[in-house]
Amino acid sequence: MTMSIKSISKSIWKVISKQGAVLAILALMILMLFFNTNFYTAYNWLDMLRSAAILEIVAFGVTVAVICGACDLSVGGTLSFGGIIAVLLINAGYPIWLAFAAALATGALVGFVNGFLVVHQKTEPFIITLGMGMLLKGVCQVLTDARPLPSKVPEFMMISNSKVIGSIPSLVVYMVVLFGIFYYLMRFTSFGRNCYAIGGNYEVAKYSGIKVVPIKWTAFVISGITAALAGVLLASRMNTGSSVYGDTTGMLVNCGVVIGGTSFAGGVGGIRESFIGLFVIQMLTNVMSMLGLDSYYQKLFEGILIVLIIGLDCFVRMRKRERV
């Protein structure tokens, strides 16, 4: 009898340590059962998905970098930058597809520079991408004079604000499509599998003949491109480009990725986990506003969630280290 209790508690511990985020979602869902709100409606869940979509798209790219054992805090700056570039070009009279392509190209360029510094020059990714984010925010402020920059072309707004197949927001569709692409990329291509190998053990991957430098470099470029893409979509959603969009994105997305279960040690996790991790953050926001709490409480609980779940991630790894 005692054995079975022990094994049950062990398996529960295993689930929690593997994915604290699922537990957080369940806790929030149970909490909402006690309140008479519109939480359990299809409309609310679609709305949550739509609000989460931008951060989810950023997270898909960041996950690739985190799986490789790095991280990308510059995505906030890239997000604002991509949106501003797109709006600037559209206002200047260029076609929308060209603005889109230019924004993605700038994202790729930022990712390329990050990759050069982190992978080729072997700097610490956390601080260097933080500095890069600061630099990009400055560039955005210079470009827009720190004012919101509305787009003058109404078609641009339709990219993110239209509805497809009845009442599904287009942003959700983009997110689902990108989810599929990234899931396939990380699961079923040699690139994705190599990313896991690099994150798991860089030296071993190098000596087993994986081209570590180009692959990790590509991971940063991918992260830059998705951040810029999300930036354009956000600018289209708001019909405005602004330098303040990305202020908290970098930290939030990277934390969300880890909350989902993709560890900073690299080599574990995946796109599905990141999706759940970011969704928890969005759900928390949704629940808070449903319960009518201040945005200050939201910040408080966000902080507690980050400390708890990343702390748990560290704790599990410490236990593993001690066992070895």
Add this chain to the structure above:
Amino acid sequence: MKRYTSTSLGNFLKNNLVLVGIVVLIVVTAIIEPKFVSEANLTNVMRQLWPLPFIALGMTFVIIGGFIDLSVVGMISLAGVVTASLIDPLGQVGAILCGILLGALMGYLNGRILTSVGAMIQAEVLFITYGMSSIYTAIALLLTNAETIRIARNTKPITIFTTLGSGTVGMVPVVLFVFIVLLVFMHLFYTKTLAGRGISLMGGNKDAAFLTGYNVKRGMRLVYTISGIMSAMGAISLVSRVTTATATSGIGYETNAILCVVVGGTSLRGGKGSVLRTMLGVLLVVLLGNCMNLLGLSTYMQTVMRGAVLVTAIWLDNRKEL
């Protein structure tokens, strides 16, 4: 081996490229814009410097110990708000002591959480301290309801604050004297005491430090407590200077402090560095901002420059060790 036998001047340049670059910029500014070295400008710089030196001083210890502290944002905001709102009930001395105590508590709490979850690498530390920063900022927002506290509205005297904020001896602000005393103390602590040298040992190699009998967990709590105390002191100097406290007043100081430490030449890998070099870094970063102001660059352009200097400094520092 040829590289290592190059001239000492070449070596110096290679090791201090960012430093030399900024000094050159300052000299050039001084030549083309004589206003830069005028008494009015320098007094102005000395007055607007605060609270950055305090924050950078605390951050230096954390970085030498091999970690990083993003929670200074929340700590400055919360300590500032609490100090400003305690003036009426406790009097100014009590408020200042409470503020510093609160800083020490917050820093200790950071260290305690980090050691009990076993966060060891910079990545983990970075995100957990960011989370703590959100918590502290949120508490400050809840306490003040996002309103600005003006210390001039207090009924009790605020002479210490006004002296710290705008008092001068000759043309040197009073707060600078306070800071120099603190700086000498911290420098002696770092270079002459066992605990101070232990921080350097811990930053150099945690495993080796552990095996030589150094208590790494206690060392971590020590550096974070120092950072907390320095943030609280910085918050007090900020409140004195601007005579208001808000729950968002700490925003931006974390990256600026890291920038000062890195420009000063303390390596982000930990183990190496010095308190005095950080002060050089602070001076250069502040003068850089002042130069750009005088040359007519916008504030936004300055953010770009700061980011660029930070990225370049880390990159060059890293190249040294390749």
